[in-house]
Amino acid sequence: MTVVLKQDLEKPQLTLGFVPLTDCAPLVIAQEKGIFRRYGLEVTLSKETSWANIRDKVALGILDGAQMLAPMVLGMSCGVGPVKKAMVTALSLDLNGNAITVSNALYAIMQACAPHDAPLPNRSAHVLKQVIDARRNNGEKPLSFATVFPTATHTYELRYWMASAGINPDRDVRLVVVPPPQMRAHLESGDVDGFCVGEPWNAAVVHAGIGRTLITKYELWNNSPEKVLGVTREWAEQYPHTHRALLMALLEAARWLDQPNCRREAAALIACGRYVQAPEEIVAMSMNGAYRYAFDEVPRDLPDFNVFHRYAANFPWRSHAIWFLTQMVRWRQLRGQVNFRRIAETVYRPDLFRDAAALLGIPAPGVDYKTEGEHAAPWLFDSRITLGSDLFIDGRTFNPDDPIGYLAGIVPVAGRSNVVPLVRR
Amino acid sequence: MVVMPDVKRSDVRKLRVLLIDHSVGRAAILERALQDAGYVVAAKLTGVMNLYKEVERIEPDVIIIDLESPDRDMLEQMREISRDRPKPVVMFAEDDDSDTIRQAVKAGVSAYVVDGLSAKRVKPLMEVAIARFREYQALREELLHAKVSLAERKLVEKAKGLLMQRRGMSEDEAYKALRKMAMDGNRRLAEVAENILAVANILI
Numbered sequence: 001m002t003v004v005l006k007q008d009l010e011k012p013q014l015t016l017g018f019v020p021l022t023d024c025a026p027l028v029i030a031q032e033k034g035i036f037r038r039y040g041l042e043v044t045l046s047k048e049t050s051w052a053n054i055r056d057k058v059a060l061g062i063l064d065g066a067q068m069l070a071p072m073v074l075g076m077s078c079g080v081g082p083v084k085k086a087m088v089t090a091l092s093l094d095l096n097g098n099a100i101t102v103s104n105a106l107y108a109i110m111q112a113c114a115p116h117d118a119p120l121p122n123r124s125a126h127v128l129k130q131v132i133d134a135r136r137n138n139g140e141k142p143l144s145f146a147t148v149f150p151t152a153t154h155t156y157e158l159r160y161w162m163a164s165a166g167i168n169p170d171r172d173v174r175l176v177v178v179p180p181p182q183m184r185a186h187l188e189s190g191d192v193d194g195f196c197v198g199e200p201w202n203a204a205v206v207h208a209g210i211g212r213t214l215i216t217k218y219e220l221w222n223n224s225p226e227k228v229l230g231v232t233r234e235w236a237e238q239y240p241h242t243h244r245a246l247l248m249a250l251l252e253a254a255r256w257l258d259q260p261n262c263r264r265e266a267a268a269l270i271a272c273g274r275y276v277q278a279p280e281e282i283v284a285m286s287m288n289g290a291y292r293y294a295f296d297e298v299p300r301d302l303p304d305f306n307v308f309h310r311y312a313a314n315f316p317w318r319s320h321a322i323w324f325l326t327q328m329v330r331w332r333q334l335r336g337q338v339n340f341r342r343i344a345e346t347v348y349r350p351d352l353f354r355d356a357a358a359l360l361g362i363p364a365p366g367v368d369y370k371t372e373g374e375h376a377a378p379w380l381f382d383s384r385i386t387l388g389s390d391l392f393i394d395g396r397t398f399n400p401d402d403p404i405g406y407l408a409g410i411v412p413v414a415g416r417s418n419v420v421p422l423v424r425r
Numbered sequence: 426m427v428v429m430p431d432v433k434r435s436d437v438r439k440l441r442v443l444l445i446d447h448s449v450g451r452a453a454i455l456e457r458a459l460q461d462a463g464y465v466v467a468a469k470l471t472g473v474m475n476l477y478k479e480v481e482r483i484e485p486d487v488i489i490i491d492l493e494s495p496d497r498d499m500l501e502q503m504r505e506i507s508r509d510r511p512k513p514v515v516m517f518a519e520d521d522d523s524d525t526i527r528q529a530v531k532a533g534v535s536a537y538v539v540d541g542l543s544a545k546r547v548k549p550l551m552e553v554a555i556a557r558f559r560e561y562q563a564l565r566e567e568l569l570h571a572k573v574s575l576a577e578r579k580l581v582e583k584a585k586g587l588l589m590q591r592r593g594m595s596e597d598e599a600y601k602a603l604r605k606m607a608m609d610g611n612r613r614l615a616e617v618a619e620n621i622l623a624v625a626n627i628l629i
Binding site: 049050051052053056057059060062081082083148149150175176177178179181182185186189191333 | 474475477492493494495496497498499500501502504505514515517523526527530531535
């Protein structure tokens with residue numbers, strides 16, 4: 001096997017940022033299992049308390065790279081949000097892993113409203129729509145929902161879910177941002193009625209019996225992208241060998257995570273104070289292939305609740321980048337002319353992934369784009385790589401060759417004209 | 426005809442500052458320094474449940490926030506919520522200021538500025554904040570250092586006592602013996618003392 005030569009590394013000492021969430025796992029495993037060291041990297045993992053810190057410290061070069069929200073690297077690169085910096089990602093850290101959870105009080109109303117549909121993930125948004133309509137007729141104040149950052153996957157997921165049932169997230173509810181470890185307190189105090197967050201923070205609320213999960217990210221869009229390894233373009237250009245060694249180490253760690261029987265050990269490693277700092281049994285809840293939606297329910301089978309490696313999970317699909325960009329346009333974070341393909345090609349770097357994967361003998365897709373929403377079960381891609389199912393909750397399909405057509409086809413949500421901005425491919 | 430420059434209200438009055446810092450001591454030091462520099466510290470918060478309400482109520486021009494506060498992400502959202510006012514935006518690297526921002530982040534402080542406020546007016550304020558955060562950091566390190574050296578002195582005293590007791594050495598002889606071991610082994614005195622104590626514990 002080809003090895004990475006230590007003397008090739010331009011910068012063997014690295015500081016990488018992470019946020020205390022279950023999906024910091026690839027970084028933690030690479031560190032704790034000595035994988036970084038095997039690639040000649042001496043890594044310090046720096047726990048960060050906010051996504052804003054991750055963004056600022058990576059942009060300023062205080063961190064070499066970080067676990068980042070996939071849309072965050074795109075947003076920074078094309079000027080959505082206050083910090084503009086050319087970013088690069090060549091590795092997706094995981095798929096799925098989030099969920100939407102509401103307070104017991106709100107769930108009780110949903111149940112009273114639609115006893116049969118309320119517990120069904122694919123009907124939950126429609127039931128919420130009924131509750132919202134009833135509240136509006138009674139003159140009650142709008143419900144509050146929290147996500148974790150303006151350009152977070154969670155924001156687009158929550159909005160997509162709501163809009164799939166005709167809820168206008170800008171008018172019918174109040175959207176706020178709450179740091180993940182504080183979600184529980186905000187839900188308990190009634191400050192927010194529901195949220196979309198990563199693990200272990202849904203499990204923590206369900207375990208404490210103060211909220212109920214309505215739907216998981218997997219059910220919203222099967223095997224959808226979540227976190228990435230983000231570095232600045234400058235950094236990637238300055239330290240190409242170091243970057244490749246980092247990609248290889250993380251790929252190995254991700255592969256380890258998806259081996260059978262490794263999740264228990266992983267949960268124990270990431271739960272500790274240095275990392276996620278949550279009880280091990282709560283961290284393990286979302287790592288063992290089943291998911292518990294409510295305190296008084298047995299866990300349901302959900303083997304793909306989080307995916308770290310299988311289904312080519314680490315491949316940075318440029319089509320995923322384009323999908324996130326369409327959501328930024330849809331919710332008017334990104335305005336004016338948008339060159340979808342150019343942004344996807346500069347920020348998402350499957351070419352760098354392929355170099356790293358080839359050295360490890362891991363097969364990588366030969367193309368950069370794929371359609372979404374067409375497979376209800378795992379399928380064989382290029383007749384050699386198994387990809388996961390990719391359905392959206394509303395049954396739509398996404399063709400990355402035609403983002404404008406996709407945006408035009410999205411049913412306008414109530415109270416808003418379906419503005420299609422001036423865009424070109 | 427005289428054309429008056431377009432001066433915003435916030436440009437002629439004293440800037441109102443909101444401090445968010447989990448460290449009460451540091452916030453107090455910074456408050457004093459900002460007041461001395463002519464700013465109005467409208468409020469000091471150590472961490473709040475509903476930051477949106479607080480910002481709406483206090484209406485600061487500038488928010489100085491401890492970088493380790495998770496509340497930063499809540500502030501990030503405020504510029505997105507059109508019906509909420511004011512809209513604070515993180516102060517960040519417009520080329521000429523990137524050094525100030527880097528210094529700030531390194532010192533552990535970040536600032537959010539109400540939309541439209543000029544960076545020129547905020548820069549001196551940031552400099553005060555950076556200086557105080559650094560000073561506080563230095564104080565803490567000094568304190569930590571003092572604690573460590575106190576602990577090390579105790580170890581040396583204990584090791585000396587042990588040598589005096591077991592080997593019948595005088596205090597001076599015991600100290601010289603320790604120092605020789607440290608020099609021979611190219612180690613710190615406290616390390617040698619720790620080793621002696623550890624070995625003694627095993628032998629007992």
